[in-house]
Amino acid sequence: MTPFTVRAPASSANLGPGFDSLGLSVPLYTTLRVTPQGHTEVVPMGAGLDGTPHNESNYVYKAMLLAAKRAGQPLPHARIEIESDVPLARGLGSSAAALVAGIVAGNELLGNPLTPEAVLDVAAREEGHPDNVAPALFGGIVVATLDKLGTHYVRLDPPAHLAVTVLIPDFELSTSKARAVLPKEYSRADAVHALSHAALLAAALSVGRLDLLRHAMQDYIHQIWRAPLVPGLSDILEEAHKHGALGAALSGAGPTVLCFHDTREDTARLHTYLHSVMAKNGLTGTVLDLPIDVVGTVIERH
Structure with missing residues (x-):
């Protein structure tokens, strides 16, 4: 498998009354560069990720494992370089961007056994709500719900202007x-x-x-x-x-x-x-x- 890059945007959730169900994506990004190899390396890069783990306890790598668990396959080894310009703990979905980027990267590394809807469901269940992960995955404005049967959503293109x-x-x-x-x-x-x-x-x-x-x-x-x-x-x-x-x-x-x-x-x-x-x-x-x-x-x- 050749190296690949995954880029997931930041998001703003709720938008007032849409608590845990409504959000939109904005162009600040978490970026993963994934290079398949014989052993696993996790490499956070940049001042914004100072203090984040340089090993398999990193949240991004854990997200990749979620994809493997849903697919029922072992996760192949790779070098994962992580960069982000999404400010941490500011209400712009930094954890959702990392989660979605990790699940998508894990799915890609596995040969894409999961559909986009399954990727969304994995992410929403991990977060506990879909309002950040849905726009991070699909872009635009997304209205979404999470229940026992799955994660359900409608994506909207933003209005003109x-x-x-x-x-x-x-x-x-x-x-x-x-x-x-x-x-x-x-x-x-x-x-x-x-x-x-x-x-x-x-x-x-x-x-x-x-x-x-x-x-x-x-x-x-x-x-x-x-x-x-x-x-x-x-x-x-x-x-x-x-x-x-x-x-x-x-x-x-x-x-x-x-x-x-x-x-x-x-x-x-x-x-x-x-x-x-x-x-x-x-x-x-x-x-x-x-x-x-x-x-x-x-x-x-x-």
Whole structure:
């Protein structure tokens, strides 16, 4: 088998009310270079992966083993070089990108016994939810569910002129900590609010109703509980639309905040506002305009 490269994009999940079920991919990537050989080597590369294991306990290699387990075959030996420009623990699906890249690489190394749907199911069951792994695998915007029968999804091409602005603060927030603050029970009113707004958001994205995004992205399930962990989040959710955003949401578990914007409009005003919120709260970070990645995970043979 010849060497090959696997590249999986970052992702932003939830988008407000689509908790654990809705996400999109963005062009920041985890890249694996896989060279079949007689023994296994795991080689994380770059400052972003400092401290990650250089052996078979690495998360990417464990993901490759998941593909082998589902296929019922032993994983062939290879040298796996890992690079990533997805910031860790920032709410941009760094673990999902690593997981999907690893499963896809393992499947490729095995001769592709798993279908894309099986790859998605393996990834979603490992993560516990499909909202990051589905867009990382398929690109675009994905609505997905996970149940006993499988992982089910609908992929949407992003509406014309829709892109994202992300505010990535210079501090980490673990998913486990962000989940720990969520209540164990919700009222019927909150459940109805979540269902109606998630449905409206999916429908608005599917038909390109950009004017509805600000209203559809309201959420009472997770964002209000996580707001104390992300200084300035409440202000952005309430005010970003006044500064050029089509809508705003906490990206995944945070602390990154995502704003939709119209590519026909200048984002300078939105950038200025987001930087001012960081300054007001004593934070530093990066503001980026990004298109929505529509390709998902790709494999290139050398």
